[in-house]
Amino acid sequence: MAGNDRSPVTVIGPGLMGQALAAAFLRGGHPTTVWNRSPEKADDLVRQGAVLASTPAGAVTAGELVVVCLSTYDVMHEILDPLEGVLSGRVLANLTSGSSEQARETAAWASERGAEYLDGAIMAIPATIGAAESVLFHSGSRSAFDRHETTLRQLGGRTTHVGEDPGLAALYDVALLGVMGGHPEQLRPRCRAAQEREHRCQDLPAVGHRVGRRRQALRHRLRGPDRRRGRRVPGERRHVVDPLRLDRTPAPRE
Numbered sequence: 001m002a003g004n005d006r007s008p009v010t011v012i013g014p015g016l017m018g019q020a021l022a023a024a025f026l027r028g029g030h031p032t033t034v035w036n037r038s039p040e041k042a043d044d045l046v047r048q049g050a051v052l053a054s055t056p057a058g059a060v061t062a063g064e065l066v067v068v069c070l071s072t073y074d075v076m077h078e079i080l081d082p083l084e085g086v087l088s089g090r091v092l093a094n095l096t097s098g099s100s101e102q103a104r105e106t107a108a109w110a111s112e113r114g115a116e117y118l119d120g121a122i123m124a125i126p127a128t129i130g131a132a133e134s135v136l137f138h139s140g141s142r143s144a145f146d147r148h149e150t151t152l153r154q155l156g157g158r159t160t161h162v163g164e165d166p167g168l169a170a171l172y173d174v175a176l177l178g179v180m181g182g183h184p185e186q187l188r189p190r191c192r193a194a195q196e197r198e199h200r201c202q203d204l205p206a207v208g209h210r211v212g213r214r215r216q217a218l219r220h221r222l223r224g225p226d227r228r229r230g231r232r233v234p235g236e237r238r239h240v241v242d243p244l245r246l247d248r249t250p251a252p253r254e
């Protein structure tokens, strides 16, 4: 049932982002089941070929990979806590935004129910889901990621597993917010602050270094009157996101 070839996938929470996720899976040819509290939000997806489950349990049991994208972790628990039994043997890929602590707690919660857990951070907007340059971070079960990597990669060409610690994806999300928000200078202190909070994180210095090198190139590109006055120049956000070509830049020698 698992695999990297058109394996079935479930999306719980087709709001703005969840609809984009489910549409990307459909475009990739994956049989896609969706469930939402407000079922009418899945109408377009059903027209594109998705199956609308009438209950969360019906959605979860449609396949091994269950992608969750809800407003908060509390909402996720409201929906999934009552589903005794059905999570066992599934892979829960939770793309709901949250903290590292919530990710670790949810990984333990999923494990008690016999499910493998991946926590994810989406560094993209709905319109860019599925694009080759879109970045998504996953952390948690490496074997679950490996089994479903091709499916998960439908959501963004720069889908990356950043470590077995389920809290790492949320950590990367927080650390990179400065870049996505348009102030590259904020990244390194954010990385350091995040690192101080997360003693076990080994990967952030490398990310900071890689983004830092791109940032230097960005500075050259942006040098000019607009930048000196601190104004955002056209296209800056695109260039700022560009540094996230994590797999292309060699790791630094410390």
Ligand SMILES: NC(=O)c1ccc[n+]([C@@H]2O[C@H](COP(=O)([O-])OP(=O)(O)OC[C@H]3O[C@@H](n4cnc5c(N)ncnc54)[C@H](OP(=O)(O)O)[C@@H]3O)[C@@H](O)[C@H]2O)c1
Pocket: 012, 013, 014, 015, 016, 017, 018, 036, 037, 038, 041, 069, 070, 071, 072, 075, 078, 079, 095, 096, 097, 098, 122, 123, 124, 125, 126
């Ligand atoms: N949108 C983005 O650009 C973006 C980017 C990165 C990450 N994210 C993350 O993706 C997640 C979803 O964001 P979104 O933009 O898709 O938000 P959204 O459009 O508001 O969708 C929220 C989803 O949560 C469901 N929900 C909320 N409260 C609920 C409740 N009490 N019971 C059952 N279902 C409930 C909604 O169901 P109903 O439709 O029934 O309300 C909907 O499916 C968030 O964690 C967000 O931080 C979003």
